[in-house]
Amino acid sequence: MPRPGTARPGGRTARTRAAVRDATLAELADHGYDGLTVEAVAARAGVHKTTVYRRWESVEGLVVDALDLASGEPWPVPDTGELRADLRALTREVLVGFTDPAAGPAATAFVVAAARNAATAAAMHDYLVARHEQAAPIVTRAVDRGELPTGTDPGDVVRTAVAPLYYRLFVSREPVDAADAERAADAALAAARAGTFVRG
Amino acid sequence: MPRPGTARPGGRTARTRAAVRDATLAELADHGYDGLTVEAVAARAGVHKTTVYRRWESVEGLVVDALDLASGEPWPVPDTGELRADLRALTREVLVGFTDPAAGPAATAFVVAAARNAATAAAMHDYLVARHEQAAPIVTRAVDRGELPTGTDPGDVVRTAVAPLYYRLFVSREPVDAADAERAADAALAAARAGTFVRG
């Protein structure tokens, strides 16, 4: 898949790419991943569908490109000075990210896309690895403060904290509220304190 | 959606339904949910595609029917006499269920299908609610033995134990091994012991 916009970075090419990306996000929000068609994205972007097919190849390509864009965006990592509050803020952020009427539908569509396709799955993997790394300081700071045992794996704590939310949202399809997010954070905290995530 | 085979339970109708169900599972295992087409299932079942369309309506209907069938099947709940071992057996069972070369592809396809479609999502919800209920005795026995505080919510413990596996398998797409399954079980155990899942 040719990464779009490498040969002729200025002018129309760049405008087309931006318009298509915006249209992809808007279509994902409106119709979800299953309702995403190249034709609709092209029409929304004011571009012909053959252009989109040539540069992004398929709907998967559109999603991968949009996810790559999202990976690069900055992301607020909580830093309250206390691990419990940090983890709760983190899980709350995840929950809001998927339930917020504005951002939720597109975020949901990304996860759905990742579950299906190898290319989008790889993009989602990269995206979440980046997020895990960005969130790691929450844990390392806690270790430094003596809240957690030395050697605690930050990634494990973060994954354990957010996993129940994803599970309820996308697998078991149970309702999720703020209390669930807090409980998930508290569970990760308790497990981490008990030394469950201390590596070798 | 008309539940197949209610009016004429015997003979050809029942044979067709069984053949289509088997074919659906086989096709899911071979080509995944995205590669599942009504035509292929019909051909594999030795049945005309219009028959499948009339009785199951769509690929989603096929998956829902197969999931309903799976919900009814018995399922071995570990009972070792110790909570840690029970939870580890549980998470191990989940992991094997998705990574086993025989059963894994179809199980994976079910989760992927549930992420996409409302009908299959509802079927998956029912399926997992049944599984949570079946697994609840693991926790209630531990409470009775005094391993966990009174009032511990069994569903929370089970969800917390299995959620990291689903997260790695279907969301972040990270490799998962037996050690991860054990850690997930241990984390749920530590959180439960700390009283995180005690409900008011």
Place this chain on the structure above:
DNA sequence: GGGCTAGTGCAACTCGGGTTGCGTTAGATA
């Protein structure tokens, strides 16, 4: 065993996502 009907097989059709070949436009270079 002879009607009755739900369920099935069949073939032709619809329809929309995706493809292809070619002419045109717009941005880069000098």
Place this chain on the structure above:
DNA sequence: TATCTAACGCAACCCGAGTTGCACTAGCCC
């Protein structure tokens, strides 16, 4: 400003999933 070419627009096309109308078969009931 002249030129060159990557990128785009356009229309026609392909293809296969899903639909429809009708004939037929196999279970059910007397």
